[in-house]
């Protein structure tokens with residue numbers, strides 16, 4: 001005979017008299033706990049207007065540099081920005097914000113991010129490590145648990161943008177973030193270099209985003225050229241298959257911009273200071289400003305489309321009722 005659960009309402013799950021002897025008790029309690037945690041996570045991000053994931057198919061393409069510079073760029077426009085570093089195996093965000101010696105602070109509201117300036121708040125796994133060089137070797141469930149703790153327990157307060165720096169590739173961390181933050185994520189920025197090996201991996205990221213239902217804001221081609229301190233520009237990673245531009249055309253993706261390798265930019269990252277405070281005018285700074293503006297526009301377009309769809313759906317429902 002088929003088992004029929006008597007605890008008809010969500011409130012009763014695990015609490016009904018029948019639950020005490022039910023073979024599904026453990027499963028139900030696990031699901032109840034999960035639902036409660038997801039609710040907590042939702043509440044945590046209530047005051048965060050936009051969430052952007054920064055992804056790359058492979059390491060060494062400058063993903064964290066783009067994440068950090070995007071944060072600096074938005075902060076230079078007086079937006080309140082948060083940076084969440086979930087690159088568990090190689091967190092480099094603290095260095096880029098000059099926060100290497102910082103540790104997590106606990107308050108009655110939860111874990112408090114560390115402030116680089118009035119409007120940039122940073123949280124990184126590195127703040128939990130006793131030494132910055134300690135490699136974090138955690139397996140699936142533990143990593144998932146840590147990421148859950150990061151999204152559930154950090155108190156961000158009000159933010160215009162939260163930028164999430166993820167590890168290279170597609171792994172447990174990406175799946176965890178995508179499932180915990182779900183529709184709160186505005187989209188992902190994919191970072192690549194012009195080389196075919198990097199572009200191939202970006203194609204895998206695209207597949208991941210589609211499967212995980214993460215909107216792709218666009219692609220940034222990093223290290224498109226090299227700008228010497230004398231100002232001379234040369235191409236060091238000559239694209240063999242047309243670079244990110246061609247890939248974007250083929251895959252119907254938005255090319256957000258091309259960022260050159262710039263010595264001043266590298267120095268700013270090494271020193272943990274804002275490139276935007278250091279340099280007034282350069283090709284790299286112009287590229288970063290354009291990339292920032294395009295990202296903001298893409299997010300607004302997506303928001304408008306979402307609202308139009310909601311409106312259409314509501315009109316259809318009203319029409320059906322009529």
Ligand code: SF4
Nearest residue numbers: 005007019022025028
């Ligand atoms: S444990 Fe779950 S399935 Fe079993 S009676 Fe309770 S709510 Fe229903």
